[in-house]
Amino acid sequence: MIPSKVRRHLVQNEHLIFEQSSPGKKGYQLPALDVPEVDSVAALGAGNVRAAIEDFPEVSEVEVIRHFTRLSTWNYAIDLGMYPLGSCTMKYNPRINEAVARIEGLAWAHPYQPESLSQGAMEVTERLEQALLEITGLDAITLQPAAGAHGELTGILLVRAFLEAQGSPRKRILTPDSAHGTNPATAGIAGYEVRNIRSNDQGMIDLEELARAVDSDVAALMVTNPNTLGVFEENIVKAADILHAKGAMVYMDGANMNALVGIARPGDFGIDVMHLNLHKTFSTPHGGGGPGGGPVAVRKHLEPFLPVPRLRRLNDALTWDYDRPQSIGKVKAFYGNFGVLVRALAYIYAHGGPGLRNATVDAVLNANYLRHRLRPYFDLPYDRPNMHEVVFSDDRQAAKGVRTGDMAKRLIDYGFHPYTVSFPLIVHGALMIEPTETESKRELDQFVEAMIAIASEVDDEPQTVLTAPHMTRTTKVDEVTAARKPIVRWRPA
Amino acid sequence: MLAACGLRSANELFDQVPAAARIDHALNIAPGLSEYEIADTFRALAAKNAVGYASFLGAGVYSHYRPVVVDTIVSRGEFLTSYTPYQSEISQGTLTTIFEFQTMICQLTGMDVANASMYDGSTAVPETAMMAVRVTKRHRILVARSVHPEYRDVLRTYAKNQGLPVDEFGYDDESGKVDLGDLDAKLTRETACVIIQSPNFFGIVEDTNAIAERAHAHGALLVYTFAEAVSLGLLEPPRAADIVAGELQSYAISPSYGGPFAGIMAAKEQFIRQLPGRLVGETKDTNGNRAFCLTLATREQHIRREKATSNICTNQALIALMATVFMELYGKQGLRELATQNLAKSRYLASKLKPRFNGPSFNEFVAIAPGADEINRRLLERKIIGGLPLARFYPELAGTMLLCATEMTKRADMDTLAEVFNS
Amino acid sequence: MNYPEKYRYTKEHEWVALEDGIATIGITHHAQSELGDIVYVDLPKPGASVEKGKTFGSVESVKAVSDIYAPVGGEVTEANDLLATKPEKLNEDPHGAAWLIRVRASNPEEFPHLMDAAEYQTYVGAES
């Protein structure tokens, strides 16, 4: 019944490293000291020197290799197959990106080494800035933010600084009810109150509701476009006009920019400020949760407020400019997640302008294909052409007592990572599916087969779905006990 | 596939995008390059950076050897190309490594709980301040001037918009440690936390207990930060602190022109629900086997939205994994031996120069260096990148520079540097 | 479900019982079942004051947080310690042992304006 993609095989068991430790084992070598030894107690004072680190591991190099290799086999990964997490954009992470990021002159560049000896690193930054400005159609950009949420904070602080310079930072940020959690959380950290804007029955910004909400206390609207339903906000230009008329701005969460590269530019549809997720649209690896890159691009009027330092070209040499009196200051030490920037630029080079557009077309085609193939089996609350992702609801299956989270777990048994569960919040019981351009028709068809099989299991043997996964080495995990009695570190028995 | 979608051409996919919003030209980005051309392009760019220089720069980014095993492991696709481990049944690999990470951070810092990572040290610092504000319900932040200047800059950026005044207190002109008198004078009933760094930006080890007593006497929390994680192998852990934040770049994370690095945040048990970021907890699966999962997620943005402890979502997981592998390779003995070597190297260098401060230093120190820029220029001729002239961040310390020596610093280079300094 | 006759109820699914000017406040069976497995309860300390209609604490499941609103205002005299170590009691006995706080009601005459058991039963019937 479980189709062709998976079958069982042996997986090694593995204890925590602390449980394998034995005194005196080591996995490192240091060179012989070429200077006189120093007695640490004499040098630092007895009160400053610690006793041995209690219960710290002591293992050999091969034990370390086996430990992590065994653990790694307990993970699913893009390298194993389709990873259709909506909003997360799990596309293939090209290995050339990894190789170039490790070239010595880039990987070992110290942020404080002289500018004359950093021109290569600065040029990487400059070239990426130029490419991203071309892609977004905006006027200026900072590459410093470390991830999407950090970019959001930077962007909202830019809005705040601009408004403050005009007299008042204002009080409120508007977010649609379909927004990602980082949007309201960011607004809070930037010192704003948040007002939720109800979407219309199409799942889009409701222009009337928006017009009612926008007054002189509103600093900005944070909008994701395409929105979290994977649909282009067709009234984005009118929405921007409503905000601009009241002196407010439009912040675009660019997490879904992979649907627009080469097709539409936020700078052309009224956006004042936005972030990009290099770890989504530009293929830098998610690495089990990070790192990322969250460049923020702005229209000209926000440029004076961008974080320091700004890259400038002076007489053929690049320099960091700290003399920016209106800047919001620093959002992160040094110049951003440079190693991530290198990877993103390599991705842009590999694709080139035409290739970037093709990637967008393929991603959107893949998502529409899934919508057409799956709509006979799952409820589609907002039934309309989508961009890079499609959101179904568990309406039909819930009637049988099976929810989106249950089907997600069952999908694991079929050899796929689950889709995004229960987001966006405006869809009750959401199944949010994003294939990306990475997937071939063959992989997509296997996924469709798996989803159809699950839909029929819900009809015929719901218990199988409710108790999934069955094929994994770890069966369903008790998250309730984990939260009631948190054990967040190992301790010796 | 187009036919299955009822479309005739791929362009129809974009009919939903209004014409006014559509781009009217092909992107002005050159066509794609082959793998060889990409490698070649970046090699040429890298060659414009310093290659083949000995360096004495530290100041928050340190040159430490990266055991090759680290890249072997983080290059495995199962770690590199997986997402945040929300689906625990197929993420036990990542979850287990994070649990080990959290445990080792606690063992090193003397704290009870540690999260799965922050962006870096500089952004972890304002998160500690916001956390202290939530815990104490007070709103003034007191930070030592000897905390990394860029960390303080980031702190100010975050704090300003939340109406949290940031006051600074000074350092002792002789020892380079915090000026306890100035701290006493500035502590008030409104102080939410006192933030120090140790070893501080000048490389000097602070008297954490004395500072903690003062902070606690005023009902404020003590936040201990570090930029040089190798120090944790040798220094007394900051058990008197309430929150610890720091930077793990020294643990097998290449300098990479300033990032990506990995920040940590750890705290006493009673503050666990105020901690930002992801946390992994131990539990069981339905078969009774040990299993791990993300836990206490109600603190986070995807659930608590505008009331979340932080807006952080993506963190630095893969970089934290580098540090995890490093910690396990070096282990109990290795971290101590490594730290001891760093101390010896730096003390050797200090013995040939004139240290500006007399407090105990770890692997970097401030040297008196009249005409610091000129000294650095002459060092470059000898293929040596000298120290960081401090006038840039501390005008009163003009004519000094911050120098760092690690296990990778060769005695011959230190001798050359001293020769140029003293000539 | 039988909702105790002697309690009064709110639209936000709290119950309150009044005795000698002391109001005991809890959440309803309906509320706990909507939340699912409760993992944490955040309550004010004795001495704190709560305001009618304002939130005074929260109840958490693994993936949701729900604010609790005060049906009556006054000073907190007691918080239920049991819930600090056994939040699951709130799933098991929401109308009994798992009460949340006791409040010296500053305005006991507010009490009759809340829904009675029959009204609440109709209300949750209508809501679900």
Ligand SMILES: Cc1ncc(COP(=O)(O)O)c(C=O)c1O
């Ligand atoms: C729509 C949306 N906005 C914002 C974010 C936050 O980005 P990051 O995780 O890089 O901080 C995400 C991703 O998690 C997202 O999907």
